[in-house]
Amino acid sequence: MSNSSFDHHITVFSPQGHLYQMEYALKAATSGNNTAVAVRGNNTAAFITQKKVPDRLIDASYLTSIYKITDTIGCLMIGLQPDIRTQINRVRREAAEFRFDNGYPMPVHVLAKKIADLNQVHSQEASQRTLACMCLMIGVDDEKASQVFKIDPAGTFLPYKAVATGKSEQDAMNFLEKKVNEFENMDEENTIEMAISTMQHILSTDFKPTEIEIGVVTLGKRFRVLNNEEVEERLNSIQTKAEE
């Protein structure tokens, strides 16, 4: 803990070398009650999160954590909803401008780096606060097939074979680490099922298709969010395999 409150006001280093505002922003981003998991398979990638409707009076069809950025890139954002909205606006704009300026779709790793760099600026310039949102970005392109990136408020971004973030991040990562060798050969359906199994493991309850949201992208196909029937199919498939 810092002994000088000066550190807490703007983005300066504490005597111990911490950037406290970044740490607080990270806390704000993962303070919600949900967890998100993303998994990369063979030429495919999928992510999953819980869908919680806080109130019966809210129209649930408007709530989502999954956002399509381009035909081949999708983002799952958790954190403060208003910050997420602004961040998504930026991500979409960057991707669209790239496509317009360069004539070809923005590769995922370039977009991830761009967003991470934008986040980093806020940690160095005092003019604007950091946006409290964690981004899991999945995409396919012809350079590197499928990729999964996690971008945090401080501007760190890393490619992953599988990653989790949010409340049960540690549990999920432990689960995924044990299975990491299976990922390379997984096709679309198996990738989705791996993501669902991770979720089932962390939550240790059964869930209905309406309580989760899944997004998937595969080489040759567009990014899409699974509808209830497709989720149901995958849940049944996991059930059948477990019984064998």
Added chain:
Amino acid sequence: MSSTGAGYDYSCSQYSPDGRIFQVEYAIKAVESSGTAIGLKCRDGIVLGVEKPQISKMLMNNSNRRIFGINNTTGGLITGYPADGRQLINRAREEAQSYEDTYGHSIIPSILANRLALYTHYFTLHYSLRPFGTALLFVGYDEDMKQSELYMVEPNGMVRRYFGCAAGKGSQAANTELEKIYVKHGGIEGLTCKEAVKYIAQIMYTVRDSSNDKPFELEMAWALNENNHKFQHVPKELIDEADEYGKNNIIPDNNNNNNISEGVEETKMEE
């Protein structure tokens, strides 16, 4: 970890050690201390209503408007600081106009919601700005999806689509009453706008603190399907009727268990 925010609440550009932004939370408190506002979606349209406490007997009735039109089929209700609210309404009108100029189509409510959310959120990012001390409830008609929609934009930049929402002093109690109404009518399909006008008045009278609160004036507006979704004020006769109804039918304080247990699990509110 302090929950009072002391030292971390001077500007929007600071997080507290808990990861909260206190300036935004304070702005939300500004909304919570203003008159109750309610929006209610029905099968034939959407109704907005707000209670305006009578601050002085010298004020003329129907002045100090809280409900404004944004375009022909879109309109909003401001809560909290009226001056901040009017800025937001101005922005909404500009967004709607510029969308129509660029795309030749009247603005889609979800797009307007997105833009207002981004705009409101912007004011929570910078050291040199303060958040809006107002929540905006607005209704619009989506021509492609063929449905009327009700949104609420909050000072922190959060926007959601609702079947029923409330803001202001009595918002918690009002939200509970709104849920009961939905359960009783089996969802939006069972409710008409004329009934909603009466219910809103009834809720206003129920949730106010009759010992402390001053007499109030009701301002209501609706967008009816049968009127081509045109956003307009509710006719005065209906408001007066609703006022009478509300005054004489205050919902008693004891928990009406029969209301809550009927069909709570089966009620579908998604369209």
